Amino acid sequence: MTGMFPMTRLRRTRASAWSRNLHRETVLTPADLIWPLFVTEGAGVEDPIGSLPGVSRWSVDLIAARAREAAALGIPCIALFPNTQAERRSENGEEALNPDNLMCRAIRAIKQTCGDDIGVLTDVALDPYTSHGQDGLIDGAGYVLNDATVEVLVGQALNQASAGADVIAPSDMMDGRIGTIREALESAGHANVQIMSYAAKYASAFYGPFRDAVGSRGLLKGDKKTYQMDPANAEEALREVALDLAEGADSVMVKPGLPYLDIVRRVKDAFEVPVFAYQVSGEYAMIEAAVAAGAGERDALVLETLMSFKRAGCSGVLTYHATHAAKLLG
Template sequence: MTASYPHTRLRRTRATAWSRALHRETTLTPADLIWPLFVTEGVQVEQPVAALPGVSRWSVDLIVDRAREAVELGIPVLALFPNTQPDRRSEDGAEARNPDNLMCRAIRAVRDALGDRIGLLTDVALDPYTSHGQDGLIDDAGYVLNDETVEALVGQSLNQAAAGADIIAPSDMMDGRIGAIRAALENTGHSNVQIMSYAAKYASAFYGPFRDAVGSRGLLKGDKKTYQMDPGNTEEALREVAMDLAEGADSVMVKPGLPYLDIVRRVKETFAVPVFAYQVSGEYAMIEHAVAAGAADRDAMVLETLLAFKRAGCSGVLTYHAAHAARLLHG
């Protein structure tokens, strides 16, 4: 039965593609994307990551090629992660502070090739450099030590800033590290280097493929539940964000992504600051395996999930689908 007064029909604005575009509340562009890339040793080396179909580790020279590709696609930032060789790993992660380590060589190579045409976000944590796979220094019982780790992270951050990093991204979840890193950057002439804090990083089951990519899965002794957040907590995430902002973070990150969109929304509404999310390796792998099983359309799923991050309040998203999504958005 037709209503007597059909004055309001929400379907009117959905009837055509141009009208849907005109009334769309949330948009996604390549400028919203950060592309995580894994760096490995060698020349002209591409090593596919078995746990991440379509993702590879790249030697430094090929990372430069990926940076050029990102510029052409309109992706503004690369996030770099090193696959440190086993003989360079140690109990104290000293390689993180080596000015000629894999990360620093990649930073300098991209900076030399492209200047300021692309931003470089660099991970700060010790797990790619430790022989035990933890993000920090450990005592004899295997407990991750907070203050000693913060001191090491400051050295790692200054090392990356000196190489040319634009955004330092501490992913370790030690208490007080943002303030210590910010002070060190200010005191060494790096006041324009940003800090994007992994402020709400959960002890998640979605990180497995990433640990394969950086070579730490088989090394990890124990778990990371003493410093990463409990998945059941929301208010604690807000406390973490508040602390990191007070200590000088320029932006904050929620990790993982889709399972924690409620946290993204709470953070954005509470603090009104730039919030980013990491669509982590397990999320990426779920999409790719669904596509391989014939259960999903990759293009549609990629764009819909990334749009969901923007709708929840993200300023941008770290995603392994960044280049693919950017091509789709260019049409």
């Protein structure tokens, strides 16, 4: 290791904690996190979700306290998902249009308590409301109808915006829904309501615990491969993102997260827009299973995986570990 040239030692900058901090290329803070929360009926209800250890459904009267907790930790936004009662589900998902549904009541409760101290992101798709578990209206053969579904999604988005939602997040993957929703929001006086499009949402095996959380797993007839993306495709993701941006999306999402970091990077490089990723329920459950098996340490696993999203180009991450990570980063 001698010679006539200056010795380059990359380990010099790693030799002490202060130097590692100084030379760190990627920074993760609580402001990079969005906390998904599940809402359920009842009063004083905290209902643990068996397949998502450490995650619960909360009744509307308790959901504002979770939002306050997030804001106090520096988390800028929460994402809401309803566990709609079976008797309120229907073939066409009409409950999505009810101004007093679970989602709208939760939005109002949070906004009345927290105001603009935290953002509220709301899911736009029909699977929490349909009796068949699909994200849209279906024909006699079970095929999800695109344009008819978009009409209902527009009403759902307007319903949530009127209740006080800050960000509308269509997760349904119907063609053309971003432009139609954007036009409707503008016409209804909701010009400042953002759209975060689930632009590259894959037909993934990692969604199972989420379907338990919103009560749709046992209802789902068939699969979602006719509208969610094939996991083998990357170029198609860029086409999806391009279309949604052209239609008025303010930001885009890649879902799931860790198995699709290559897609995050390609989208960021191609479009230079805010890109988010959803560290989905199956990813969360795997980390918790590893911890329970003694195969890893939770704090390190959580922070390393979240850092990988930032390194890949994410502006932020939806994660069920949001409050845990925020406390570690605080």
